[in-house]
Amino acid sequence: xxxxxxxxxxxxxxxxxxxxDVSFEVPADGVTAVIGPNGAGKxxxxxxxxxxxxxxxxxILFEGKDITGRPPAQIAAGGLVRTFQLVKxxxxxxxxxxxxxxxxxxxxxGLFSALLRPASARREEQAVEARSRELLAFAGLxxxxxxxxxxxxxxxxxxxxxxRAMAAGPRLILLDEPAAGLNTEESAALSRIIRRIAADxxxxxxIEHDMTLVMNTADRVVVVDFGRKIAQGTPGEVRADxxxxxxxxxxxxxxxxxxxxxxxxxx
Amino acid sequence: xxxxxxTTSPDRRPFxxxxxxxxxxxxxxxxxxxxxxxxxxxxxxxxxxYAVFVTGLNLFMGFAAQVxxxxxxxxxxxxxxxxxxxxxxxxxxxxxxxxxxxAAVLVAAIVGFPTLRLKGHYLAMGTLAIGLITxxxxxxxxxxxxxYMGISGIPPIGIGPYEVTSDRGQLILLSLxxxxxxxxxxxxxxxxxxxxxxxxxxxxxxxTALGIEVARYKLLAFLxxxxxxxxxxxxxxHVVGFVSPEVFGLHMVIxxxxxxxxxxxxxxxxPLVGALIVSLLPETFRAFKDYQDLAYGAVLIVLLxxxxxxxxxxxxxxxxx
Numbered sequence: 356x357x358x359x360x361x362x363x364x365x366x367x368x369x370x371x372x373x374x375x376d377v378s379f380e381v382p383a384d385g386v387t388a389v390i391g392p393n394g395a396g397k398x399x400x401x402x403x404x405x406x407x408x409x410x411x412x413x414x415i416l417f418e419g420k421d422i423t424g425r426p427p428a429q430i431a432a433g434g435l436v437r438t439f440q441l442v443k444x445x446x447x448x449x450x451x452x453x454x455x456x457x458x459x460x461x462x463x464x465g466l467f468s469a470l471l472r473p474a475s476a477r478r479e480e481q482a483v484e485a486r487s488r489e490l491l492a493f494a495g496l497x498x499x500x501x502x503x504x505x506x507x508x509x510x511x512x513x514x515x516x517x518x519r520a521m522a523a524g525p526r527l528i529l530l531d532e533p534a535a536g537l538n539t540e541e542s543a544a545l546s547r548i549i550r551r552i553a554a555d556x557x558x559x560x561x562i563e564h565d566m567t568l569v570m571n572t573a574d575r576v577v578v579v580d581f582g583r584k585i586a587q588g589t590p591g592e593v594r595a596d597x598x599x600x601x602x603x604x605x606x607x608x609x610x611x612x613x614x615x616x617x618x619x620x621x622x
Numbered sequence: 623x624x625x626x627x628x629t630t631s632p633d634r635r636p637f638x639x640x641x642x643x644x645x646x647x648x649x650x651x652x653x654x655x656x657x658x659x660x661x662x663x664x665x666x667x668x669x670x671x672y673a674v675f676v677t678g679l680n681l682f683m684g685f686a687a688q689v690x691x692x693x694x695x696x697x698x699x700x701x702x703x704x705x706x707x708x709x710x711x712x713x714x715x716x717x718x719x720x721x722x723x724x725a726a727v728l729v730a731a732i733v734g735f736p737t738l739r740l741k742g743h744y745l746a747m748g749t750l751a752i753g754l755i756t757x758x759x760x761x762x763x764x765x766x767x768x769x770y771m772g773i774s775g776i777p778p779i780g781i782g783p784y785e786v787t788s789d790r791g792q793l794i795l796l797s798l799x800x801x802x803x804x805x806x807x808x809x810x811x812x813x814x815x816x817x818x819x820x821x822x823x824x825x826x827x828x829x830t831a832l833g834i835e836v837a838r839y840k841l842l843a844f845l846x847x848x849x850x851x852x853x854x855x856x857x858x859x860h861v862v863g864f865v866s867p868e869v870f871g872l873h874m875v876i877x878x879x880x881x882x883x884x885x886x887x888x889x890x891x892x893p894l895v896g897a898l899i900v901s902l903l904p905e906t907f908r909a910f911k912d913y914q915d916l917a918y919g920a921v922l923i924v925l926l927x928x929x930x931x932x933x934x935x936x937x938x939x940x941x942x943x
Contacts, residue, residue: 405831431833439831445824447888448817456821460833462814466842469813470806479814523832 356383357419358527358558359404359435364413366399373399375582376413381527386549386559388573390566390593392602396582397562398440401531404560405437406430417527432460436525440532440562442512444519446505450496453504453515454487457522461486487522494518494548510541514548521552528552530561534568546572570594578602644891644934651898656793663789669901670796671857675874676881676893677803678850684888685816686843687823688738691875692749693851695756696726698870700852701859705773706766708860715779719856726852727845734844738837753875760867772866779860792861799857800894803850808890819843823888884925886932895934899925 359381366374373396381387389397402408404415406427415423417435431437445453462483468476491497494514499507504515513533520528530549534542542565549572553559563569569576569590576593578586580602586593593599655666675697682688703722707713737748760767767773778785779795786795810816818839821829826836859865877900885896907917929936 407827407830427830428833428835431831436833437831439828443825443828443831445821445828447824448820452817452820456817456829456834457832459814459818459821464814466810466815466846469810469815472809472813476813483814519832 357381358383358417359560360416360419361404362414362416364400364403364415365411366396366403366408367411372582374403374410377579377582377584378413379577379584379587381558381560382575383526383558384553385574386553386561386572387575387577388569388590389560389562389577389579390564390569391579393564395579395602397579398531399582400579401437401529401562405435405529431523431525434524434526435529436520436523436527437529438516438520438531438533440535442509442516444504444512444515446503448504449501450504450507450515451487451491451500454490454519454522455483457490457519458483458486460523490518490522493521493551495544510537513537513541513545517545517548521557525557527558527560530559530563532562532564534563534565537565542568543571640937641891643937644895648891648894648898651902652793652797656790659789663793665901665905666898667789667792667796667861668858669897670793670800671854671861672878672881672901673800673894673897674803674857675851675854676878676885676897677800677807678847678854679878679882680887680889680893681807681810681819681850682843682847683882684892685811685819685823686840687888688840688843689743689746690749690844690847691746692752692754692756693847693878694870694872694874695752696730696848696851697855697858697874698756698760698867699726699729699855701855701865701870702760702767702773704856705776705859705865709773709776710766714781715777715860716781719779719853719860722856723849723852726848726855730845730848731841734841734848738840738844753872757867757871760870767867770866772864773859774864776859776863776865778863779857796857796861799853803853804890804894807893811890815839815842880922882932884922884932886929886934889932889934889938891937892932892934896932899933 357380361378361380364374364377365372377400389400391397399408403410406422406425406429409424413423414421417430417433420433422430422433422435445456448456462479464476464479488497488500491500494517496511496515496518499511504512507515513536517530517533533549534545537545546568549559549561561573573590576588576590577584578593578596578599585598585602586596588596652666652670655662675693679690679693682690700719700722703725704715704718707718707721708715733752737745740748761769778787780786786792818829818834821832821834822836822839829836855870858869881896881900882893883896884900885894886892903921904914904918907914910917925933
């Protein structure tokens with residue numbers, strides 16, 4: 356079963372084509388990674404999928420339904436939830452309350468429930484509390500539940516963002532460079548957590564620079580460079596692909612070197 | 623053996639005895655005013671009415687971290703509707719009050735729907751305009767509002783033959799209303815609705831990514847806030863028996879902002895503490911005569927230096943971060 360399908364997705368910023376006619380599929384099972392050099396258009400691609408930016412052309416289908424150009428909150432409500440490259444926690448709230456906010460889509464209670472607290476709202480609140488503590492335990496944050504989120508060390512903040520996104524009950528989770536700024540040990544722990552999320556039935560699509568994490572975690576890799584998809588396959592296949600090596604190491608054939616050769620006569 | 627109710631759940635622990643101090647302070651002040659009566663009772667009554675207004679302002683500015691310079695407009699709508707319906711049309715106070723609140727919420731919805739798509743200072747400018755326009759209407763629409771002359775002979779709050787006319791009766795009534803408002807704010811704070819507002823305050827992008835409809839929650843906070851403002855405006859005209867445009871002018875915006883920041887923005891007890899302190903301070907400095915305003919200003923500055931998140935935040939563990 357295909358969880359997500361991109362068909363010729365393109366995004367232009369003025370003259371710049373940040374994402375150029377990208378098509379690929381994310382199957383329901385396992386972990387899919389998008390890799391590529393800095394500025395390859397990976398984050399823009401995520402913004403397009405999650406609805407934070409409308410594409411200039413192309414279609415995005417989530418579980419067969421066209422979600423192109425839908426508002427981001429609606430896409431999240433549909434079961435496609437993202438995290439951010441720079442952690443965006445609710446810093447004034449406690450660690451536990453951050454995850455409770457993540458449970459927003461799991462509940463229905465509105466203003467009148469808040470004021471009158473009927474039995475249904477109390478039950479919902481208990482369920483939210485239980486689920487949030489469960490997710491904190493999963494992310495290794497149970498002992499810090501009542502700390503303000505801003506007091507967590509950076510690595511823990513990333514884990515909290517992941518737990519909060521999982522609280523929304525996604526069927527596909529987009530992780531934007533989840534290992535950025537983590538040390539080797541934290542990165543390995545993250546890799547295990549991502550595998551478990553996938554094993555529990557949530558499809559994972561991640562953008563990553565940390566090649567160790569990608570090689571250890573991903574089942575499939577999509578490589579983008581200059582907004583274009585240049586390769587696709589298992590981590591092993593991709594690693595051996597000449598186009599990928601060129602993009603990362605920059606051989607004479609790489610488009611990255613073209614400006615340099617053009618400039619040479621002036622030098 | 624009875625099973626303990628879930629009120630001992632861990633997320634309630636921060637509200638220990640220290641957390642009760644702001645409420646104790648308020649109770650002492652109101653109690654004093656009730657015993658002394660007269661001028662003190664009047665000052666504290668006004669402070670309690672302001673507390674209702676600021677509690678509403680806090681939902682929008684503290685809980686949801688938005689800015690509005692125009693909440694006085696909704697106090698004016700509530701106050702004037704109450705005044706006109708009771709004094710000029712012979713309505714009983716309670717239905718007039720309810721209609722005033724409903725009208726203010728309706729106007730807030732019409733105004734808020736487009737305005738709340740604006741961000742930061744654009745929203746602030748938009749709301750400032752709402753306040754100024756409403757003020758002009760109360761001045762110019764003389765056939766209804768009687769302009770600067772104002773409307774007098776507004777009856778006190780009551781049901782049928784029972785009217786609250788004594789200082790003490792008004793203090794008790796207003797205390798009950800303030801307690802209900804604070805209770806509502808406290809319940810909102812610890813609910814799915816309140817968490818969504820905190821999320822909007824913390825990061826609109828992160829809130830959106832978690833499926834929270836940011837514009838909707840901003841609008842709801844704005845409507846609630848307008849409802850509290852209208853209630854305060856209506857209470858004011860029934861307690862004083864008179865209304866004129868100045869009551870809900872720009873002065874009200876400045877005073878209520880001061881109350882919100884001195885008391886503690888985003889806290890539950892802050893609006894009440896702020897309303898009492900800001901109302902009482904000038905009175906306690908009367909002995910300074912010419913230097914009264916100077917002393918008042920100096921104390922405000924000292925407060926904001928040593929309690930930048932407001933007085934109430936000193937008594938809640940999270941406020942000291």
